[in-house]
Amino acid sequence: MSDVRENLTYERFGTAVRELAQTIADDGYEPDVVLSIARGGVFVAGGLAYALDCKNIHLVNVEFYTGVGTTLDMPVMLAPVPNAIDFSDKKVLITDDVADTGKTLKLVHDF
Numbered sequence: 001m002s003d004v005r006e007n008l009t010y011e012r013f014g015t016a017v018r019e020l021a022q023t024i025a026d027d028g029y030e031p032d033v034v035l036s037i038a039r040g041g042v043f044v045a046g047g048l049a050y051a052l053d054c055k056n057i058h059l060v061n062v063e064f065y066t067g068v069g070t071t072l073d074m075p076v077m078l079a080p081v082p083n084a085i086d087f088s089d090k091k092v093l094i095t096d097d098v099a100d101t102g103k104t105l106k107l108v109h110d111f
Helices: 010-026 040-051 103-110
Strands: 033-038 057-067 070-077 092-095
Touching: 010 040, 033 040, 033 103, 040 057, 040 092, 057 103, 070 103, 092 103
Parallel strands: 033 057, 033 092
Antiparallel strands: 057 070
């Protein structure tokens, strides 16, 4: 993992989302649901959902970062916590804007 932080312009963000969507499509993955981790994952989820033609988007609010480079000990879901949904027969694409420790992704995946 690098300590270099990349800040994307809107133009570069659009290009990056299209490139990521193409990589996902080339891999043959066709999600039934895009599950967004708010807040940063909302924009990624929207772009990917459009690019992958997936109209089913869910959102979960998670707090982990308290500032640039500072976090809580563990991520926590914020109210309103969604009802548990059975995604066992669904292909779910979880999106977020940052994935460095993997703790937030694990929390959402396990939920």
